Amino acid sequence: MKKLFLTALLATLPAASAATLVFGNNGEPVSLESGNITDGISILVQRQIYDTLVDFKNGTTDLAPGLATSWSSNANATSWTFKLRPNVKFHDGTAMNADAIVFNLRRWWDKADPYGFRDQGRTFEIIGDLLGGYKGDPTAVIKDIVKVDNMTVRVDLNKPSSVLPNVLAAGYFGIASPAAIKKDGAKYGTPASKAVGTGPFIFQSWRTGDRVVMTPNKSYWGEKAKVDELVIRNIKDASQRLNEMKAGTIDFANDLTPDSLKSVQADKNLVAVKRPSFNVGFVSMNNRNQYLKNDKVRQALSMAINKKAIVDAFWNGLAVSNASFLPPVLAWANSSKVPADYKFDPAAAKKMLADAGYPNGISIDLWYMPVSRPYFPNPKPIAEAIAADLSAIGVKVTLKTEDWAKYLQDRNAEPGFDMYMIGWTGDYGDPDNFYGAYYGQNGSSDISWNPPEVQKLLEQGRAATTQAAKAKVYAQLHELTYNAAYRVPIAHSQPLAAARSYVKGWVPSPLGSESFNTISIDGKK
Amino acid sequence: MGSYLIRRVVRTLLVMLGISLVVFVFVRSIPGDPAVAMLGERATPEAAAALREQLGLNKPWFFNPANPMDAQYPKYMGALLQGDLGSGLKSNIPVISELKSRFPATAELSVAALLFALVVGMPTGILAALRRNSGWDNLATGISLVGVSMPVFWLGLLLSYFFAVKLGWLPPSARLGYEYTIEPVTGFYLIDSVIRGNGGAFWDALKHLILPAIALGSIPLAIISRITRSSLLDVLGQDYVRTARAKGLAANAVTIKHALRNALLPVVTVIGLQAGALLGGAVLTETIFSWPGIGSWVYEAISQRDYPIIQGGVIFAALVVSVVNLLVDLSYAALDPRIQYN
Numbered sequence: 001m002k003k004l005f006l007t008a009l010l011a012t013l014p015a016a017s018a019a020t021l022v023f024g025n026n027g028e029p030v031s032l033e034s035g036n037i038t039d040g041i042s043i044l045v046q047r048q049i050y051d052t053l054v055d056f057k058n059g060t061t062d063l064a065p066g067l068a069t070s071w072s073s074n075a076n077a078t079s080w081t082f083k084l085r086p087n088v089k090f091h092d093g094t095a096m097n098a099d100a101i102v103f104n105l106r107r108w109w110d111k112a113d114p115y116g117f118r119d120q121g122r123t124f125e126i127i128g129d130l131l132g133g134y135k136g137d138p139t140a141v142i143k144d145i146v147k148v149d150n151m152t153v154r155v156d157l158n159k160p161s162s163v164l165p166n167v168l169a170a171g172y173f174g175i176a177s178p179a180a181i182k183k184d185g186a187k188y189g190t191p192a193s194k195a196v197g198t199g200p201f202i203f204q205s206w207r208t209g210d211r212v213v214m215t216p217n218k219s220y221w222g223e224k225a226k227v228d229e230l231v232i233r234n235i236k237d238a239s240q241r242l243n244e245m246k247a248g249t250i251d252f253a254n255d256l257t258p259d260s261l262k263s264v265q266a267d268k269n270l271v272a273v274k275r276p277s278f279n280v281g282f283v284s285m286n287n288r289n290q291y292l293k294n295d296k297v298r299q300a301l302s303m304a305i306n307k308k309a310i311v312d313a314f315w316n317g318l319a320v321s322n323a324s325f326l327p328p329v330l331a332w333a334n335s336s337k338v339p340a341d342y343k344f345d346p347a348a349a350k351k352m353l354a355d356a357g358y359p360n361g362i363s364i365d366l367w368y369m370p371v372s373r374p375y376f377p378n379p380k381p382i383a384e385a386i387a388a389d390l391s392a393i394g395v396k397v398t399l400k401t402e403d404w405a406k407y408l409q410d411r412n413a414e415p416g417f418d419m420y421m422i423g424w425t426g427d428y429g430d431p432d433n434f435y436g437a438y439y440g441q442n443g444s445s446d447i448s449w450n451p452p453e454v455q456k457l458l459e460q461g462r463a464a465t466t467q468a469a470k471a472k473v474y475a476q477l478h479e480l481t482y483n484a485a486y487r488v489p490i491a492h493s494q495p496l497a498a499a500r501s502y503v504k505g506w507v508p509s510p511l512g513s514e515s516f517n518t519i520s521i522d523g524k525k
Numbered sequence: 526m527g528s529y530l531i532r533r534v535v536r537t538l539l540v541m542l543g544i545s546l547v548v549f550v551f552v553r554s555i556p557g558d559p560a561v562a563m564l565g566e567r568a569t570p571e572a573a574a575a576l577r578e579q580l581g582l583n584k585p586w587f588f589n590p591a592n593p594m595d596a597q598y599p600k601y602m603g604a605l606l607q608g609d610l611g612s613g614l615k616s617n618i619p620v621i622s623e624l625k626s627r628f629p630a631t632a633e634l635s636v637a638a639l640l641f642a643l644v645v646g647m648p649t650g651i652l653a654a655l656r657r658n659s660g661w662d663n664l665a666t667g668i669s670l671v672g673v674s675m676p677v678f679w680l681g682l683l684l685s686y687f688f689a690v691k692l693g694w695l696p697p698s699a700r701l702g703y704e705y706t707i708e709p710v711t712g713f714y715l716i717d718s719v720i721r722g723n724g725g726a727f728w729d730a731l732k733h734l735i736l737p738a739i740a741l742g743s744i745p746l747a748i749i750s751r752i753t754r755s756s757l758l759d760v761l762g763q764d765y766v767r768t769a770r771a772k773g774l775a776a777n778a779v780t781i782k783h784a785l786r787n788a789l790l791p792v793v794t795v796i797g798l799q800a801g802a803l804l805g806g807a808v809l810t811e812t813i814f815s816w817p818g819i820g821s822w823v824y825e826a827i828s829q830r831d832y833p834i835i836q837g838g839v840i841f842a843a844l845v846v847s848v849v850n851l852l853v854d855l856s857y858a859a860l861d862p863r864i865q866y867n
Binding site: 020030033037039118121122123125186190191192207208209210211213231233236237239240243246249402403404405406408412413423424425437442443444445 | 565566690701
């Protein structure tokens with residue numbers, strides 16, 4: 001028996017294929033059900049399994065054909081028609097057609113849809129956020145979803161929206177197999193079920209807390225995967241992601257801390273990969289505060305912060321300073337009449353504060369988040385640096401923080417924070433996705449400033465059908481918000497990713513996740 | 526003995542009931558709302574309110590005058606009595622199935638950590654007691670002090686960096702390399718790989734277990750070492766040991782036969798107490814080592830305010846600690862004939 005056991009121990013060698021690609025994800029996906037997630041960790045996994053109706057060109061936020069080969073709207077952008085790609089099958093062999101698309105869109109949008117499983121805890125909250133609400137809601141963007149013919153779907157809107165294709169291209173909206181959803185019911189998307197899409201990788205298993213394993217889809221309509229197996233591991237801790245990469249137990253990973261850059265560059269087996277920036281970290285000032293409701297005070301504070309020095313000190317050069325509220329790829333929507341943001345000028349700031357009636361300075365609270373976010377990798381020292389800059393013009397700053405979930409809640413609850421750090425990562429490449437989140441009716445209520453002209457411009461922006469027309473509208477919004485100076489952009493960060501040197505063809509998307517079908521393993525692992 | 530057991534089981538059930546109520550109120554009293562945590566930066570007050578309603582979190586906690594059963598606690602308890610702990614708020618994964626797949630991982634890690642703590646802690650404690658005030662004793666004291674005061678996550682990262690990155694001897698994290706799969710039988714990888722006759726997976730699982738077990742075992746090791754030392758010193762000063770020595774028994778025989786067995790009692794108590802501490806330590810250790818157990822899962826749930834997962838995790842942890850303490854109390858009787866349960 002003992003001998004048998006030993007023989008068994010010695011005889012079994014790993015049976016893994018040479019071309020297994022291993023990615024270190026920032027944690028465990030919440031769910032593999034498309035339309036019902038909001039976190040980047042889940043999106044990253046879903047991007048491999050599902051296609052979206054519209055896609056993005058590699059490494060950009062420009063639209064490209066996905067499951068729809070073309071799309072067009074009527075003149076005032078209140079109705080969009082999508083022509084579908086023929087001969088595409090889901091991984092379970094069922095056909096991708098208009099019925100399948102309508103099935104997916106309806107279960108997200110119609111609260112009464114029998115396959116939405118809302119009685120069992122499904123929420124699809126991203127629809128409420130990006131598309132104004134659900135079927136029948138007064139604020140909902142979508143009025144109806146119609147099958148025109150077997151390969152054509154039409155989406156009718158309650159109000160003009162030129163960005164519907166961009167929204168539907170976002171990683172939340174992967175198209176899943178209706179047959180698989182009907183088969184697994186409310187279990188769909190959990191580890192006990194198989195996620196079925198049309199994407200470049202086929203889901204094999206999800207070992208809870210540990211990894212998701214996929215194999216290439218040999219009959220994929222687009223660029224076919226170049227590896228034999230894809231393993232996505234959950235590695236929550238950023239230092240451990242780096243350790244794993246250095247040890248060669250994973251091949252590539254996202255969101256390393258900016259201070260790991262040197263360590264990555266010093267390792268000949270690793271290559272630093274910079275993701276194009278598509279986020280903004282900023283400081284917001286609250287109109288309810290007795291000092292901050294004064295325009296001049298806000299402008300003085302905006303001039304007092306040395307953004308470039310902060311970016312150099314805390315991002316290791318992995319960020320863009322001196323930029324507007326919009327990330328660099330959306331710079332076309334900025335005005336040429338005002339600078340991107342306030343120039344650092346402490347002397348002018350001090351004078352402006354005196355002109356505002358506070359020659360002896362003021363006292364305010366500055367809140368910073370207790371967690372690392374992609375746009376503020378280490379909030380506390382950044383907050384300290386901002387406080388030091390402000391104290392140089394006579395502003396006494398009290399630094400405050402609290403638990404992240406509470407922080408997010410309290411900033412919007414009366415009276416809110418005086419000044420606080422927050423940010424945004426874009427879902428799709430349109431200025432509305434940034435401005436709309438923090439200004440106007442659907443925006444955050446953290447600064448208590450919501451003039452009608454801002455709302456009007458936001459609506460004009462959503463209705464504008466060409467980039468030139470959009471640029472005109474958003475330039476006005478840029479001027480208006482620049483002069484109001486309620487939100488001070490600090491940086492657009494480029495989250496640091498890295499890969500082992502044999503990983504070729506990885507094109508990081510500014511949106512934070514992309515399909516790994518372009519990646520090959522070149523040479524020996 | 527039988528009636529004692531029944532009493533203990535009933536008491537445990539009452540404790541569980543109490544814990545379910547306490548944790549239910551406690552998680553809902555933590556400031557910060559699950560809907561807001563779920564939405565992150567998107568959490569406008571309107572969006573959060575709509576999501577709360579969808580999740581049923583706007584219902585009264587205990588009593589709904591309109592419909593007595595339509596409140597959160599009665600619903601939760603109704604399901605609990607049928608063995609249903611609910612599902613993750615956002616993931617919709619049943620808490621029970623998650624516990625089933627994750628508990629073996631935590632148990633395997635905790636047992637390994639405890640074994641490491643005992644195997645290293647007891648001998649150092651014994652030696653420290655026998656060579657009192659020697660260099661060895663001081664060294665053992667120093668090691669214990671470091672073990673107790675070094676944060677587990679820091680130690681974990683150091684171990685990972687040194688043994689995995691620098692030396693390349695062991696994997697930095699995870700429970701098993703991607704080359705292997707083990708079809709679960711007991712859920713313990715070391716046992717299952719042997720049952721399945723998969724030697725490669727056995728070694729791989731063992732290699733993955735070493736570093737997290739050392740990190741998690743560092744605090745119990747220090748405590749066990751100190752308790753062993755003081756308890757043995759205490760026993761060595763007792764009359765019966767002096768008598769044994771006076772009878773001319775060899776020093777080793779006295780130590781091993783007479784003193785050690787009696788000195789073990791407090792050590793067993795500490796093991797019982799450490800069961801809770803291990804589950805607590807597992808939270809950090811599992812997070813650092815990407816270990817797919819209960820600790821990392823509950824940790825994530827707390828930051829996300831995922832009520833059903835936190836409740837399920839805490840109730841289950843309480844059950845584990847209760848059972849371990851029952852076993853400890855029963856092993857007393859085996860170790861010390863003066864103790865009897867009736």
